[in-house]
Amino acid sequence: xxxxxxSPQSMFIQEGEDVSMNCTSSSIFxxxxxxxxxxxxxxxxxxxxxxxxxxxxxxxxxxxxxITRKDSFLNISASIPSDVGIYFCAxxxxxxxxxxxxxxxxGTQLKVEL
Amino acid sequence: xxxxxxxxxxLIKTRGQQVTLxxxxxxxxxxxxxxxxxxGQGLQFLFEYFSETQRNKGNFPGRFxxxxxxxxxxEMNVSTLELGDSALYLCASSxxxxxxxQYFGPGTRLLVx
Numbered sequence: 001x002x003x004x005x006x007s008p009q010s011m012f013i014q015e016g017e018d019v020s021m022n023c024t025s026s027s028i029f030x031x032x033x034x035x036x037x038x039x040x041x042x043x044x045x046x047x048x049x050x051x052x053x054x055x056x057x058x059x060x061x062x063x064x065x066x067i068t069r070k071d072s073f074l075n076i077s078a079s080i081p082s083d084v085g086i087y088f089c090a091x092x093x094x095x096x097x098x099x100x101x102x103x104x105x106x107g108t109q110l111k112v113e114l
Numbered sequence: 115x116x117x118x119x120x121x122x123x124x125l126i127k128t129r130g131q132q133v134t135l136x137x138x139x140x141x142x143x144x145x146x147x148x149x150x151x152x153x154g155q156g157l158q159f160l161f162e163y164f165s166e167t168q169r170n171k172g173n174f175p176g177r178f179x180x181x182x183x184x185x186x187x188x189e190m191n192v193s194t195l196e197l198g199d200s201a202l203y204l205c206a207s208s209x210x211x212x213x214x215x216q217y218f219g220p221g222t223r224l225l226v227x
Contacts, residue, residue, distance in 0.1 A: 100162050
């Protein structure tokens with residue numbers, strides 16, 4: 001099945017550093033969502049974006065819906081140990097044809113060094 | 115509100131058996147979607163149910179099926195299990211009005227031996 005291109009695949013950073021990850025697609029998306037998944041658990045929603053150009057923050061997290069509707073980025077400022085986990089982008093492709101079918105990125109594994 | 119619940123959390127089956135997984139959505143949500151997560155393929159959409167009808171379907175064989183009840187609870191069934199069906203099966207719910215944010219349950223970890 002289709003997956004979004006997400007980069008980087010993994011990151012190992014120092015506590016307090018800022019983090020940036022992005023997601024790209026060859027096709028247009030109607031929505032972009034960012035989730036975080038801890039081991040053995042389901043993804044937890046972080047930020048939802050619904051309009052091209054939209055910039056939304058949730059605490060130390062900021063995400064943007066790309067103008068072309070083919071990409072999105074997520075920034076985490078001043079990372080802390082509990083930021084460790086796998087981050088997924090997801091979205092509704094324009095050709096979903098109705099319904100609620102999400103396409104997911106390949107994930108970015110974030111590790112934070114104290 | 116209580117979140118999405120899935121039962122069981124863990125399951126071990128052998129090849130050829132069948133399995134049924136259950137999902138209870140967030141109260142008031144009418145759409146339930148199922149996803150399969152594996153290390154090799156990532157998160158793949160299985161199907162979506164809305165008002166007891168399948169509204170969307172992913173690219174999985176017919177061995178994978180589901181249904182939704184009048185209270186929006188959903189079950190998915192996998193028949194004739196194969197080793198490659200070992201995965202984390204995730205259920206997500208949303209109100210059902212359109213292209214909405216989905217909220218995920220903790221998943222059912224299925225191991226096929």
